[in-house]
Amino acid sequence: MENQKSNSSLKAIIIVLSILLVGSLAYMYKMSTDSEKTEKTLVSEKEGLLNDLKAAKANYDAAIAENTGLSEELIAERAKIESLIAEVKKSKGDVKALQRYKDDYRRLKRDMDNLIAENNKLKQENGTLTTQRDSTMTALGETKRYNDTLMSQNENLSRTVEKAAKVQVLNLKTQSFKEKSSGKLVSTEKARRVDVLKISFTLAANEVAKAGNKTYYIQVIDSKNNVVGEKKTEVFGEYTLTYSFITNAIYEGKTMEVSETIAGKDFAKGLYTVNVFDKDQLVGNTTFTLK
Structure with missing residues (x-):
């Protein structure tokens, strides 16, 4: 149990x-x-x-x-x-x-x-301001375009008047001579005989042009790229010009002839370049050859 x-x-x-x-x-x-x-x-x-x-x-x-x-x-x-x-x-x-x-x-x-x-x-709010600004800018832009158009027209007119007032240089030419003991100039193209260069040009009539003294810088460059004559330098802003001589003319709005001579010796043979400058502006150029 x-x-x-x-x-x-x-x-x-x-x-x-x-x-x-x-x-x-x-x-x-x-x-x-x-x-x-x-x-x-x-x-x-x-x-x-x-x-x-x-x-x-x-x-x-x-x-x-x-x-x-x-x-x-x-x-x-x-x-x-x-x-x-x-x-x-x-x-x-x-x-x-x-x-x-x-x-x-x-x-x-x-x-x-x-x-x-x-x-x-x-x-x-910025969007609203931008819309208002754009509307204002559009209006100002239209005014500016109108003013720009007027300014452009005035500038074009000024350039046209300025261009019209320029005196043209025409018939630029160069002659080479041998000067005799008597003072007589005998034309020659032989470099070894040349001792005088005569440079002449015409100032065209222009009633719009301002009358008074006109100064021109004449630059004669020989075949060896040398400047013949005085070889003086004038600075016009950023532009420097080496020239052979200066010629002055009393301009009265009528056609007139300008003539100058350069005396020298040992002129190089070859092609010569003659440039005429009104300050820094080239207003005429020609070439001639000495044999």
Whole structure:
């Protein structure tokens, strides 16, 4: 009887322990399953929060690109969003931390909504001002074009008058001579015999041109590219002119002849160039050859 009681007690204990083991296993399974669900939920919520933060940053990027008067404020608030994104990415995803990040995001989103609304208002106002400015600029542009047209016409008229007032140099020619002891000039083209060059030209009649003294710079260049004569230099602004001699003429608006001579020796053979300048303006040129 005592053995039977002992066996019955042992069986009861085994049954109780089995029930407890099954219960423990069921509880552990449930806890494991709940933990996995919780982890998946936290991961999902973390990803959702990151997506919301990235969307907020994109909104700030777009608003900053519009370059309104709130650029500094928008940049500062975007920096806060970027900082929160970095924190959320580094977080382990526990419930308490995630809730705090959500609260931070909601606070930052309220600030963002207010700033974006203000930015949109400024953008609208800027658009209105731009339209008004464009209308003003269009009107000013039309006025400027009208003034430019008048100025262009005046400049063209001035150039026409200036051009008409220029005295033309015509019939520029050069003669080479051998001067006899008697002073008589004998024409020759042989370089070794030449000791006088005579340069002459005609000033055409021009009633529009200003009467008075006319100064011309004569430049004679030999076949070796040397300037013949006085070889003096005159500076006109950025232009430097080396000339052979200067000739002056008292011009009275009528046709007149101008003639000058250059004495020299050892003239080179070859082609010579003669240029006539009115200050720095070339007004006539010709060539001749010494054999």
